[in-house]
Amino acid sequence: MNTLQAQDFPQILERIENQKRMLRNAQSHAGQRPARKNDRVETIIRFNIARTAGLQSRQYEPGLSRTSMSFIPPPYAPCAQPFCELKKSMFNDLVLETHHRGTYLLVRVVTPQDRMTAVMAIVEDEKGEVLLLQLYHQAEMTEDVLVPGKVLIVKDPYLKLTADGRHGLRVDHVSDVVFLPAHDERVPFFWHSELTTPQHKSADFWKTKGNDCFGRAKYQAALEHYTRALVSSPTTEECHTINLNRSLAYLKTNSFDAALVDANSVLEDANGKTKEKALFRKAQALYSLQRYRECCDVLKALRLEYPDNASAKAKLNEAASRLAEQTSGKYHFKKLHAEAVRLRPPQLDHATYTGPVEVRQSGSRGRGLFTTKAVKAGDLLFCEKAFVYAFHEIEGTSGDGRLMTNLLIDANANSFTSGAQPELITMLVQKLYQNPSLASAVKDLHRGSYSPIQGVFDIIDENPVIDSFLLTRILLLNSFGCRLPEKAGALKPPVGLDRLDDLFPSLGVWALASHMNHSCLSNAFRSFIGDMMIVRATEDLPANAEITIQYLNPFNPQRQQKYIKNWAFACDCAMCEEDDRTSDVVVAKRNTLGKSLEQLHRLLTRHRGSSGAAKAASLIRKSSAVLAELEGTYSRPAEEVPRLALWVGYRDLACALTVTGAGLGSNSQKVIDIGLKALRCLGFVLDGGSLGTKQRLVVKKWGYMGAGLIDCWICLKTAYANTGSHELALAAQGYAKVCYRIQLGEDETFGEED
Template sequence: MEDNAEFLIRSMLNLEKCKGMQGKKPTRRKVRSQLIQMHERYHSFENNSQPSVVHEKVTSLIYPPCTQPLSSLQRISLTDLVLETVHREKYLLLRTIVHPKKIVEIRTIVEDPNGDVDVLELYYQNPNRSHKDIIPNDSIIVLKEPYYKISDQGETSLRCDHPTDLIFLDANNPIVQDIKWKTGTPKTHKILIAAEYKTLGNDYFKQGKFYEAIKAYSDGISSSGISDPEISLLRLNRSQAQLKVNHFEDALNNCQDILKNDPNNVKALYRCIKALYGLENYDEALVQVKNLLKIDPKNVDAQRELNSIETRITEKRKGLYNFDQMIEQAKKSSTPCLDNASYVGPVQVAEISTERGRGLILTEDVRKGQLLLCCKAFAITYPTEYSEVNHFNAVTQVVETGDHEVNTAKVIDKIQSNPSLAPSLFQLYAGQHRIGETLPIATAEAIDSFWLSDICSMNTFGVSEDGINPLPMLPTKSEYSKNGHAAGLFLLPSLINHACYENVIRSYIGDMMIVRAAYDLTQGTELLLTYADDLLQYEERTKHLKKHKFICKCMLCELDRAEPVAIHRKRKILIDQYKNEYRSLMLEQIFQNPQKAIGDMLKMMTNIENTYNESRREKYRLGLIEPLLALGKMYGDTDDTQNAMECYKKLLKIHEFDLSTNAELLTRFLFKGVQELIMLYYGTSQRDKGQQLLKRLRQSLVVTPTGDDRIFVAENRQFFSQLFGVYL
């Protein structure tokens, strides 16, 4: 399979070919029948697409959304378009002529009033809606400031990257009514009265078609001859549909409009409370729910909301959570969305340096395991919600995957319907190429998808499926997608800067990120998380950090840089050899010829160790960790307990961990090595040593989302009690 580097090189070559067409008109245009035939082939590919297929998307041009009103733009036709160009201050009036298809982008065919046709590709559309509902056949649309592109195969298409550049019109709209279409006048919809729009909206709502219900209610509000009571009723119904799709600000605005004239409207108050709750404005929600209970003291729903709001306020202010309940809730769904508030502990935002920008520092001394942050994801995408996609951004030179694409679309939809959330989001780092640019002002009419994509690229965390386990070591951004991990954007934790060896531990329960101190830390200490797998060799770590445009100056990186490059290369070759032969040695040869298998593994480990001896490096010999763990298991499987113990003791020494001191180095394999050594102690009648090490394990290594070792106890109780009679 093609790797990211090969995909990047091929994409760059293709882009150079396309750039040569910039500003030119296409030499040929496909006729309607050809485009429809091609579209049907795309439909076949859509239906036959396998989960293992990796799709591709290339972004060759980054451009801002249209910020001007439609009235200030000039209409043009498809024949006026030139290639690889964004047509500023222009718009296209189009009509879809086929049902849409989707693999990566939503693809359809459009015609203009002159009867000319072309392909339209839509990106970053709401992933929670079916593409068939987003742009149905026979839709009349306006595409503001259209971008016209050509592929390396010479195929042309319109590309819409900003959902706000797309406007849907009814055939009754004055813009459409004055236009003559070569292929026939668009079908007009019967104009209904307010009561009929209400009935239509209610029917859609019952079917779960909430977006269609919102439109029907909106059409009713805009209808002529409508009375004030009818407007209030339609607004009330619309707010309920908006709550269903998390359009909290829209719902809040509807309810507040009703309450201006009818302050005791119980339904409006209740939905106002739900909207405030959804926006995490719990204090104002508390005020409103108390108002509602004054009006209607026996309102059961309001009392239930009061209890929920008070619980959220306790979580938010004190960081007191029912973690056991949260874990149980998260396990019930493949796409968990927990009902919990975010908590910010003794941390504050601070300017760290010119190079590192902002970060988080402690406002007081904290103990190991203390809760520092418990944050809900601004947006999260789970493995069941995306397909494998390689997305190459020619401007940033970064290759992203399918989770990034979907999560960016979720972020766009969230701030389009809740624009008050945008400012804190746009304050996040969006890449070196954005420094110095004016921050965009997001409105419901203009949202910069590319800027948000850059923010997601730089700030998204990999959320592991085993995130509730002790000391979870997350794969790197390039790995967690294909390994079935989720991608989450967490706003405040995104400000935590990188160090290869972190001083805080992050873990996850559903869409909640929990950050706790990994050690006792003093006031003013900067919180640090690793952005890359700490067991990667220096060149690989540097490659993973490349898009962040900084040089890590932690002790590990300084030690690595002090070694000759030739040593690095030699060590990498040896580690790659170990990785290539590991499976064969562990799963096959150990059973066929155990002594030879152990000898081969020992030789590989010794060769890696010698590279450290050559450079006289004693500290952080990370390349030995995995081979030591593997060799220890091989010795254990062949009943060579003494050598197995020596392997695990050596692994602990690399981490500078013993019974009297805390580990200086925390990796995911330290936990495993300690457990293996405990088992060997119990198996060789060295029970006292085993108990001491088990106690030390629980005291100094176990930090889980609950802040103690309850998860460790629950997950290991049966294992230890069965083998050793130890009850944790």
């Protein structure tokens, strides 16, 4: 994922400097008591006025595109102590800009919540003092997180100066706040409402209330009522029913680990219809956790004992399909495309396939991904479903074409990222908090210099300890930007240098893919269909070869500097070494010649048919002369270092001749010569290809997988066909198909028009 430097964007740099000033001002008050106590009435009124104004603004201007800026605060560790070791504090015990380690606050919500980058409400302590509470990384839900009367525990409270010079509680780690159920013995008696008084109510009463909330899609409230029912002396049969209902509510809130626990508790001694439901709930949880083999085993047992269960039959078919994908790597890619077009967000219900690859140590590069057997160019290495994925349509861009509607800013590094990062961080935090069994997939991913405390991800007081700053760092260093898939379609007019965006509005974390190290001269290529990443080999590889991909666009002139800043390494591939050796004068000359070629090729596309033949011939001669001059700027063989600017020039000339029809008939030989030169500029080693007695075209060594490579092969195929060289045309078409498979992930749609 690309990080941008703030000095290139004056408005953002100004915001960063303002943020730094506020942080310095806040730190100057560290350890001090607030200047004055918050007035209860004034604080509540002020909050409600601001909340109402915000709601009205969002209601009357829902489609207005705004720039949202989120700042990464100075990191601090989550609380990793059990509750029994913490000491109670009150608001008047707190001092500013201090993490009160080893303590906790008991607070009650007194206002409705407001939500911006954080969920906010005014809370009171047991003495009636009030503070603003800000909870970060809370999931978007149809029901409010903070509702009046709700009681919470805040661990290791942090009293923060706010932007308006006031003060409030800030909680960045979701595990540092505990939402107490109404019946919890830690809730003071005088905070009980009519419904939460400790007087006895039956399990059936709370189960009925839970069912009512579930029917209104108030799943968090339903979970609380079901939990209360379970501690209200239910019978064995009632306990089974409540656990089944709670399991379904957990499924609705993506808490699959908890849903599995409830289903298993019922299966310990249930039978009949209850057992049938419990088996199905268990299968649903296993399916959502992508444990497809176990899911199939449970559903087979369910089908065997309850053969008339139609839902189980349908779910078994789904799970069997996922298991087949997981084990064989065989996907119906046309169906994946159809799902990606239909779904918003395009999160596909498909399994991850781990092919002939495994994670190993890669010397100073840390861990890497290696082949376990020899593979051919175009072979599928793996196909991975995103661990978390945030989809954003491109709605607004700045004047320079970069997406600027959602920014995550690191004031310490004077840098920012653009797109769905804030949303994705919350998704990652919530997924691991709700399903701690999944932590092993991402907790050991590259985190740079960040060192978490001991105990992160441990289960304490029945919940995992989550470090949101660790997960933010992991996400920033391991996420991938992705586009919606595009088919290659018909040949398009030349466009000059590859204008590949380094920024994408949609982002995801693919844990296995994150182990691939970088090389500008990579040997693998990634593509996307929705939230499925497809990685294929771009050349023939032996067993035990390290798989590499490009982290950034090779046409980016500052890629070396950005690698150092983002990932703390400098690429030492042949392409980067050649960049270091190439003078600025030569680079400037290549850029100038490249622009001249781009203009000539655009002019060439305007002269179609016999009427423009003379002008086209003149343009071709001029283009050939510029290409010869451009070739003179290179010294090392293309087999060692791809000649990217020269490749683009030859490729675009071949495309221009083919698109305009100038490549037909007598000019087909010219297209063939130009197309073969273009391929050799990428380091391809070819046997045959020229017209003559040897009708063969064999790629002996695959070259750099440049954008537009499919078009180049199609140009060759067209020219061969025009000369009656059908065997060569078939060979060129075959290689075009392999390149299509590599660059678009599949070849089922090869040859189809957009």
